Amino acid sequence: AQSVAQPEDQVNVAEGNPLTVKCTYSVSGNPYLFWYVQYPNRGLQFLLKYITGDNLVKGSYGFEAEFNKSQTSFHLKKPSALVSDSALYFCAVRDSYNQGGKLIFGQGTELSVKP
Amino acid sequence: NAGVTQTPKFQVLKTGQSMTLQCAQDMNHNSMYWYRQDPGMGLRLIYYSASEGTTDKGEVPNGYNVSRLNKREFSLRLESAAPSQTSVYFCASEKGMWMNTEAFFGQGTRLTVV
Numbered sequence: 001a002q003s004v005a006q007p008e009d010q011v012n013v014a015e016g017n018p019l020t021v022k023c024t025y026s027v028s029g030n031p032y033l034f035w036y037v038q039y040p041n042r043g044l045q046f047l048l049k050y051i052t053g054d055n056l057v058k059g060s061y062g063f064e065a066e067f068n069k070s071q072t073s074f075h076l077k078k079p080s081a082l083v084s085d086s087a088l089y090f091c092a093v094r095d096s097y098n099q100g101g102k103l104i105f106g107q108g109t110e111l112s113v114k115p
Numbered sequence: 116n117a118g119v120t121q122t123p124k125f126q127v128l129k130t131g132q133s134m135t136l137q138c139a140q141d142m143n144h145n146s147m148y149w150y151r152q153d154p155g156m157g158l159r160l161i162y163y164s165a166s167e168g169t170t171d172k173g174e175v176p177n178g179y180n181v182s183r184l185n186k187r188e189f190s191l192r193l194e195s196a197a198p199s200q201t202s203v204y205f206c207a208s209e210k211g212m213w214m215n216t217e218a219f220f221g222q223g224t225r226l227t228v229v
Contacts, residue, residue: 032215034217036220043119044207044218046217046218049215094212103212103218105157105159106157108158
């Protein structure tokens, strides 16, 4: 069965510093990986996805993520954090082995960026 | 653009009461989902509908039923609410699960069962 884990409940970063939010996954086939962001009292918004191709994926708001097959990871990164990046971030995975498989989310990581 | 619309936004139920959460999307999407969000648990999939006319269980289907009324609408029913069903419920849709497109989410329904 597919699964995804976000090992950190919270990440604290100073504004202007680089940030990383970690995600690891487990699937039977090839993974299709996604990052979403949730602002307070809102639904989730899509940030970026990896389906195939380049391991470094660029997305919205200056975020990028690196797919690492050997480490089964898909960490979210940004070179310079903004206070406005403070939100709840979710990693999600779909398993190619299960054609048309469902989208499964991790537990979420609370990102706090301080001025 | 309305996107994904959920009703109601807030609801308080007594234990044992029933209710239906409504979800509609106007993007002509094929696939729709219901998730619940609880602190420390992230989003857990309750039921999903890959396309009109099909529904399947997710990770936590017990105590819930769903109906894919048509391509636009996907409702979630609690037949006999329990305090453990207190949560924030999100509906989502995407063009098609097999297309690996992005999912669009509603704003959520905050449900409290007392």
